[in-house]
Amino acid sequence: MAEHLHEQGHAGERHAGKGLRARILLIAVTALLLAGAVLVERYGGLSTLQLLAVYLVPYLLVGYGTLRKACEGIARGDLFNEHFLMSLATIGALCIGFLPGAETEFPEAVFVMLFFQVGELFEDYAEGKSRDSISHLMEIRPDTARVERDGQIVTVSPEAVRVGEVIVIWPGEKVPLDGRVIEGATSLNTVALTGESMPREAGVDDEVISGCINLSGVIRVRTTRSFGESTVSKIIGLIEHADARKSRSESFITRFARIYTPIVVIAALLLAFVPPLFASGAYVGAFPTWLQRALIFLVVSCPCALVVSVPLTFFGGLGGASRRGILIKGSSYMDTLTKVGTVVFDKTGTLTCGEFAVEAVHPDDFNENELLHLAAHVEHFSTHPIGEALRSAFPNEGIDGCRVTEVEEIAGQGIEATVEGRRVCVGNRKMMERLGVRWHDCPCVGTIIHVAVDGRYAGHVVINDRIREDSAEAIAALGRLGIRRTVMLTGDRKEVAADVAAKLGIDLFRAELLPGGKVDEVERLLADQPADERLAFVGDGINDAPVLKRADVGIAMGGLGSDAAIEAADIVLMDDRPSKIALAIGIARRTIRIARENVWFAIGIKMAILVLAAVGLGTMWMAVFADVGVTVLAVLNAMRALRVPDGRF
Numbered sequence: 341m342a343e344h345l346h347e348q349g350h351a352g353e354r355h356a357g358k359g360l361r362a363r364i365l366l367i368a369v370t371a372l373l374l375a376g377a378v379l380v381e382r383y384g385g386l387s388t389l390q391l392l393a394v395y396l397v398p399y400l401l402v403g404y405g406t407l408r409k410a411c412e413g414i415a416r417g418d419l420f421n422e423h424f425l426m427s428l429a430t431i432g433a434l435c436i437g438f439l440p441g442a443e444t445e446f447p448e449a450v451f452v453m454l455f456f457q458v459g460e461l462f463e464d465y466a467e468g469k470s471r472d473s474i475s476h477l478m479e480i481r482p483d484t485a486r487v488e489r490d491g492q493i494v495t496v497s498p499e500a501v502r503v504g505e506v507i508v509i510w511p512g513e514k515v516p517l518d519g520r521v522i523e524g525a526t527s528l529n530t531v532a533l534t535g536e537s538m539p540r541e542a543g544v545d546d547e548v549i550s551g552c553i554n555l556s557g558v559i560r561v562r563t564t565r566s567f568g569e570s571t572v573s574k575i576i577g578l579i580e581h582a583d584a585r586k587s588r589s590e591s592f593i594t595r596f597a598r599i600y601t602p603i604v605v606i607a608a609l610l611l612a613f614v615p616p617l618f619a620s621g622a623y624v625g626a627f628p629t630w631l632q633r634a635l636i637f638l639v640v641s642c643p644c645a646l647v648v649s650v651p652l653t654f655f656g657g658l659g660g661a662s663r664r665g666i667l668i669k670g671s672s673y674m675d676t677l678t679k680v681g682t683v684v685f686d687k688t689g690t691l692t693c694g695e696f697a698v699e700a701v702h703p704d705d706f707n708e709n710e711l712l713h714l715a716a717h718v719e720h721f722s723t724h725p726i727g728e729a730l731r732s733a734f735p736n737e738g739i740d741g742c743r744v745t746e747v748e749e750i751a752g753q754g755i756e757a758t759v760e761g762r763r764v765c766v767g768n769r770k771m772m773e774r775l776g777v778r779w780h781d782c783p784c785v786g787t788i789i790h791v792a793v794d795g796r797y798a799g800h801v802v803i804n805d806r807i808r809e810d811s812a813e814a815i816a817a818l819g820r821l822g823i824r825r826t827v828m829l830t831g832d833r834k835e836v837a838a839d840v841a842a843k844l845g846i847d848l849f850r851a852e853l854l855p856g857g858k859v860d861e862v863e864r865l866l867a868d869q870p871a872d873e874r875l876a877f878v879g880d881g882i883n884d885a886p887v888l889k890r891a892d893v894g895i896a897m898g899g900l901g902s903d904a905a906i907e908a909a910d911i912v913l914m915d916d917r918p919s920k921i922a923l924a925i926g927i928a929r930r931t932i933r934i935a936r937e938n939v940w941f942a943i944g945i946k947m948a949i950l951v952l953a954a955v956g957l958g959t960m961w962m963a964v965f966a967d968v969g970v971t972v973l974a975v976l977n978a979m980r981a982l983r984v985p986d987g988r989f
Contacts, residue, residue: 363461366402367454373398374450381446388437388444395434395446403430403453425604426456429638433960436631445632448960455968482550485516488560498550498567507561515552517563518570520545524559528552604641608634611954629956636953640946640966649938649974656981657931664984665914666924667898673910676893677928681873682865683823683921686858686887687830687840689880690897691814691918692805696725698733699806700784703799709734711799715791717744718757718766726789727755729803730766750774754789765792772797785839804836807843810919815844817922821929824873827865829858829887858887866892878921884908895921923984931981938974945970 377394380386386394400407403426410427430449437444485498488506498516501507506522509515515528525543529552542548548561550570612634616626654671661668668674688694701708716734719727747757753774754767765771766789772779777792779800786804790797815826828849830837837851850861866875877884877891885908888894896909897916913920949966952958 360461363457367457367461370398370402370450370454370457373401374447374454377450378447391444391446392434392437395450399430399434399450399453402450402457403427406453406456425638425641426453428605429635429963432631432635432638436628436635445960448964452960452964452968455964458968458972482514482516486510498570501563501567503563503566505563507563509554509559509561511554511556511558513554515548515550515554515561517561517567518547518549518565519561519563520547522560522562524557526557526559527555529555600641604638608637608641611637632960633953633956633958636958636960636963637950640949640953640958640963646939646942646974649942649971649978650935652975653931653935653938653978653981656978657927657934660931660982660984661924661927664920664923664927665917666920666927667912667914668924668928669910669912673893674928674931676874676910677876677925678932679872679874680876680893680925681824682827682869682875683818683825684827684829684862684865684875684877684887684891685846685918686877686879686884687828687832687837688805690878691811691828691840691844692807694880695806696729696787696803697806698729698801699786699804700782700802701799702782702802704797706793706798711791711801713742714759714762714764714793714798715766715789715801717742717759718747718755718764720744720757721747722749722755726787726803730789730801733801763794764798766790785835805832807840808916808918810917812844814918814921815846817919818925819845821922821925823925827861829853829861831857858884859890862887862890866890876921878918879909880916895924927984934977934981938977941977942970942974 374395377391377398380394381391406423407427409423413424430453433445433449433452437446482498484495485501486493486495486508487501488494488508493508501517507516507519509526511526521542521544523544525541528540528542528548540552542559547564548559550567612627612631615630651671654674657674658668658671685691698712701711703711706714712730712734716730719730722728742760745758747755749755750767750771753771754765756763756765758764765775765777768788769779769790772790772792775792775795777790777795777797779790779792779797782788782800782802784802784804786802789801789803791799791801818826825848826846828837828841828844828846830840830849830851831853832851834851837849840846841849850857853861862875862877869875874892876893876895877887878895878897879888880897884896888896888908888910893911894909895911895913897918898912898914911924913924946966949958949962952962
């Protein structure tokens with residue numbers, strides 16, 4: 341499916357380019373023929389029937405497509421569409437001149453059809469730009485993969501690569517499958533996935549995700565997922581179904597058009613045939629006047645400004661968001677985002693990185709570097725996250741030649757080892773108490789790792805889950821947008837949660853929650869919120885999936901988040917940056933604002949000219965502006981949704 345869309349996209353772009361040029365040429369030729377017909381009418385002295393034949397040439401040239409679509413609609417039972425209205429109004433304008441006492445409106449009829457085509461040209465161009473903004477993500481799909489088999493490199497389709505096989509990725513190639521680097525180092529361009537232009541460095545043991553572009557070195561990658569389960573496949577799936585869930589505003593416009601159009605046709609017929617019955621003169625004499633008003637009424641009433649511009653606005657908003665690394669699974673969530681008053685965050689992996697790191701080193705009788713050096717060597721063989729954090733803080737511990745012997749792990753306490761003849765113990769306070777070492781606590785919040793050397797207290801290291809760089813900005817940005825309340829839910833200790841909440845400026849937190857406790861807390865928050873507000877939950881782990889589903893709108897961290905969270909969420913942040921939440925809300929508000937501008941502008945202009953037409957003050961030129969002119973302006977306004985401003989919303 342995705343491959344078909346990918347190939348179809350390139351063919352469609354070429355076809356669209358040719359079609360656009362052909363339509364522009366058609367409009368230009370029609371305009372010249374119309375100008376010639378006007379000159380013939382003024383200076384040729386032709387009869388009304390002869391003039392009709394002259395004007396029919398440009399009319400049929402530019403209006404053939406509209407007339408054909410109107411006939412196809414009638415054949416399908418879809419009678420009341422914009423093509424039918426345009427055809428009915430312009431054919432009526434061509435015929436009105438043959439009624440007694442009526443003036444010909446041949447130029448107006450051709451011009452209405454010509455301008456209608458100009459409007460459709462603008463609509464198609466704008467829709468093409470909107471589709472491009474989403475379809476550019478289809479370019480992330482890799483076409484081939486180089487896999488090592490039997491000592492040779494074979495080029496196959498990504499679907500043919502099995503989990504655990506080794507693939508080779510050269511500079512300039514797309515990463516075909518998710519995996520882990522086993523040889524080489526490079527920089528990866530992730531802009532198509534995350535919207536971030538800064539390349540990401542990758543070396544041995546680093547994970548790489550499909551859809552990135554290898555910029556520099558040759559790397560060998562052991563695959564960890566099949567192509568069907570890879571990041572690129574999941575993203576393409578989201579894109580293909582992104583507009584399946586229409587927003588309430590968009591669905592309303594569709595329903596509105598189905599009811600509105602037949603009412604307009606009936607009203608036009610009544611306007612044409614009923615008022616002449618009450619005219620002071622003969623019915624035949626008054627009928628042309630009221631028929632002309634009815635034709636103007638029909639042209640003005642065409643709802644294409646609403647039917648086209650509103651869905652186009654939402655499609656542009658979805659595309660603009662995708663270019664910034666925010667995948668919104670349907671325009672319905674745009675409506676919900678604009679009403680969000682409470683944003684609830686998971687802590688670990690969402691506001692924090694989910695990885696332990698050394699936050700502070702407090703030595704006694706040792707310097708910081710020496711204390712870290714000893715602790716890292718003791719933890720050399722440990723697979724515990726704390727051991728990884730200590731080794732990362734002193735990365736050269738494996739190559740400085742120090743001998744580590746007699747390593748012993750004491751369950752629930754820590755590790756003892758001999759480092760260059762010194763007995764070093766690294767662990768919690770239980771270990772210090774067992775050794776009889778006098779230790780002291782630390783005012784810092786986090787996991788405190790105590791170190792003793794040869795039975796003497798050497799100091800302690802504070803290890804904590806690192807707060808993401810832009811978490812504080814994310815909370816501040818939500819405050820600027822007027823979000824009423826920010827909440828953090830976590831299973832971590834209360835003092836750790838309080839510290840993170842204080843640093844980030846979060847309004848409310850709940851700590852030491854079991855997995856089911858998050859759902860209960862969200863239920864309480866939903867019950868307490870005002871009826872016109874919505875709640876958003878932001879999470880990344882598999883245990884967050886139920887809460888993501890329960891919230892009014894679920895937002896998942898897509899870069900390193902779990903598959904379950906991404907599947908359950910309504911919005912996916914591809915670069916794991918919580919600051920994108922405020923951007924997503926801003927894009928949604930701006931999109932809805934543009935859609936509303938189009939609705940009120942179109943309805944206001946149309947109602948004004950409908951009233952003028954009903955009382956005889958409206959002209960066909962006014963009708964043309966109220967229909968096609970308003971549509972063009974609404975479409976141009978809708979195109980603003982494609983551009984996502986960098987400033988505040």
